[in-house]
Amino acid sequence: MGRADSEQAAVFCVENTLCLRVIEDEVLFLMKTEVAAEVKAMPINSGLEEKDRREIAESLSRMMADTYTLYLKTHNFHWNVTGPMFRTLHLMFEEQYKELGEAVDKIAERIRALGFPAPGTYQEFTRLTSIRLDEGVPDAEKMIRSLVEGHETVTRTARETFKVADRAKDEATVDLLTDRFQVHEKTAWMLRSLLAKSAMAMP
Ligand SMILES: [Fe+2]
Numbered sequence: 001m002g003r004a005d006s007e008q009a010a011v012f013c014v015e016n017t018l019c020l021r022v023i024e025d026e027v028l029f030l031m032k033t034e035v036a037a038e039v040k041a042m043p044i045n046s047g048l049e050e051k052d053r054r055e056i057a058e059s060l061s062r063m064m065a066d067t068y069t070l071y072l073k074t075h076n077f078h079w080n081v082t083g084p085m086f087r088t089l090h091l092m093f094e095e096q097y098k099e100l101g102e103a104v105d106k107i108a109e110r111i112r113a114l115g116f117p118a119p120g121t122y123q124e125f126t127r128l129t130s131i132r133l134d135e136g137v138p139d140a141e142k143m144i145r146s147l148v149e150g151h152e153t154v155t156r157t158a159r160e161t162f163k164v165a166d167r168a169k170d171e172a173t174v175d176l177l178t179d180r181f182q183v184h185e186k187t188a189w190m191l192r193s194l195l196a197k198s199a200m201a202m203p
Contacts, residue, residue, distance in 0.1 A: 065128035
């Protein structure tokens with residue numbers, strides 16, 4: 001285990017892949033992404049600098065963690081929703097988790113094309129995601145609210161990724177993000193509309 005100290009933080013690195021930074025009372029895990037093995041064998045020469053590719057890949061990893069966590073939340077709700085809207089919500093959640101599952105794959109493959117490993121464990125997703133987790137099994141209305149919030153959380157993470165990708169002129173990532181914005185904002189609108197129908201609108 002290596003160790004480096006700075007004025008505000010102590011950083012402990014394990015096998016050069018994962019760093020634990022202690023800032024005051026907060027503990028933050030920072031991902032130090034390794035260049036993928038095939039890129040070490042033959043470096044990428046696509047016109048994007050390594051530091052830009054790394055920054056985009058790390059931001060995409062946060063978006064992937066959000067997307068995967070939202071996928072799991074939606075699948076969970078598909079299984080556990082109850083009440084008079086059962087059939088509507090059960091089927092709607094199925095459409096949504098399937099779409100999110102496909103999106104996770106596209107994001108992971110973009111990270112790989114940029115020359116970095118994609119996150120793929122619950123530990124990494126838990127560390128990287130901004131999606132709020134639910135306590136127990138929420139009722140149908142709380143499920144809808146949680147999903148609206150989740151889709152908007154991914155949208156905000158995607159905006160951060162977009163800034164980095166746009167600045168680096170990474171058109172492929174910008175293109176991917178443009179699709180994701182449309183899906184998440186449309187899904188949030190559709191879910192929010194269900195709340196409006198039952199006069200339980202979110203602010
Ligand atoms: Fe099912």
